[in-house]
Amino acid sequence: MKDEVLELYRHRELLYMIVRRDIKVRYKQSIMGFMWAVLMPILIVLSGIVVRYAYALAAHAPLKTADIASVAVKSLPWAFLVSSIRFACLSLINNRDLVTKTYFPKEIFPIAAVMASLFDLVVASGALIIFLWIIQTGWGLYLIWTPVLLLTMVLLATGVGMVVSAASLFFRDVKFIVEALLTFGIFFTPVFFDVSMFGDKGKWLLLNPVGPILDGFSACIARHQSPNLPWFAYSFGFAAVALLGGYVFFKHLEPAFAESI
């Protein structure tokens, strides 16, 4: 496996080129250009605000700005996860020519898909920072957790991305399954709601490894607290295992890519 990782490192320039290509192509084709990166998160944030407003009405409590900030802060990483897994899933199939006719480590495709989505996230974060500044969320020391949480998210997305890209190459219905899971995943993940709303039962939601990460984002940015460390450790462990397992799985299937696609 060491050789394989080295081989990937040797192709880092190619990875960079593919990421650039993916970003360029996405922005070239769309009329809105960079707005595209912001549109999806804005939609998610807006729907989150609507949902939170409904909760507030039902509970006869006022809608707090902290709640809005929390929804906004969690929506962006969620949008990143969804888009990176969606792009990764199709990354091998959409590059059929390169898979069958050229040689290089093919994990570059799902990784590039995640990187390109990360770029979108960075663009959208700019808008988020302005938004948070307007609603006066403020900032605190706990913000140093943000890169760590983001890294966990990237590891998780890459691991899952490698699994679904390889699986969808062999089985064409995998992409439909993935699409369904991504669409309904938002209801099983604390994006629009907070884990605390469920009281004791909240821990069941945190079993979804994305839960503690999103909760961590909300904690360190919107609520100025430290993330729940044991749960974060669980998520990080899960992400690390997903990345490692995904990589081994991908590399195991890779020799058969060219003749199976």
Next chain:
Amino acid sequence: MSDVALRMEQVYKKFRKGEVYNSLRDLLPALTGTMFRQRELSESDTREFWALQDISFEAKRGEAFGIIGRNGAGKSTALKILSRIMKPTSGRMVVNGRLSALIEVTAGFHQDLTGRENIFLNGTILGMTKREIESKLDQIIDFSGIEEFIDTPVKRYSSGMFARLGFSVAAHVDPDVLIVDEVLSVGDYVFQQRCMERIHSVIHAGTTVLFVSHNLKSVAEICNRTMLLEHGKVVTIDETDAVIRKYLTAGGTSKTPQEKKPVYISSVNVRGRDGEQSTFESGQTAWVDVEVKAREALDKLAVVIWFTDETQYIIFHTSTERLGFAPFSLQPGGTYRCTFELTLNISQGTFHLVTEIYRYDIQKSYDRHEPVTTIFIGSTTGVGGAVNCFPRLVESKAVAASTKFCQV
């Protein structure tokens, strides 16, 4: 490092024919099926076939090595294994140095990016570093001959421009081992010549070249040694001319009489001085025996023969009637025989002999054998081009420079 650039040792590659489960929906019932039924195993055995069997060869550093064979002989599979796109089922291979494959030079292109962006993308895919590409950018653009459109998205390119840009990038990779697969069939004649020149200069610079083509002429021009593959097995590895001869003689034996035609060509033989042969030296004499049989009574027939080159261009054409023989008539069951004597004043290459039964006054073709046989003219180093004018150098001397040449 040894002087071996490329080696394959007993490489086998197995493929599975027929349906491969393409969705989980198909796989799940099939899996439960195999759990209950044992005979599935023997069934899968018959579905497998060997695309390559026991392939061993090696190419020395700086050598140009050819691979020829019919469609489906396993050439492309061998290349894909060498370029590490596929893994062999068993066997070993060794590649010393950087390998670059011109298998499909436009594979890395993205339609929405401009020519320039695609040069960078494709160059990186082919193994160049960004700095390398930057330093060669002008050469690449110049070679492709499409400076004007270099900042246009490639989806607006014609297919020729597309392929030329692809080849230009690939031609500037400077690998230690270069694999070339049929890429020369792109572009116009001038561009093809430029590609050949490029390949020659790459070989000259000491690069090992593995060349795969149906174009026997370019194989003969480029390669010192060649391997002939048939049904995934090595038939022979030898000097290129000898291998091509073997390849051509192995081929022309499938003669099936046409059953419904009123008159048909029953046999065609190409003879040289030593009997039946298909490889000639330039300038040698060949005899073509044509035998025609009739099922019905027919009048005013002539036998036409012609040569086409690899591009289907007719380079030579004659007939019994043109040579001054009266049209012949045949009764049912009758046979007609004729022999043409040809002096092969053609330059090296592969030519297909086509024969036809033709009636000139009503311009009707009764039977045509296309290509009835293939004639290969071995490499003649002294001449190039289409015909051989048998040149001799009768005078050659240097004249001292005089001021006259400078005046207009």
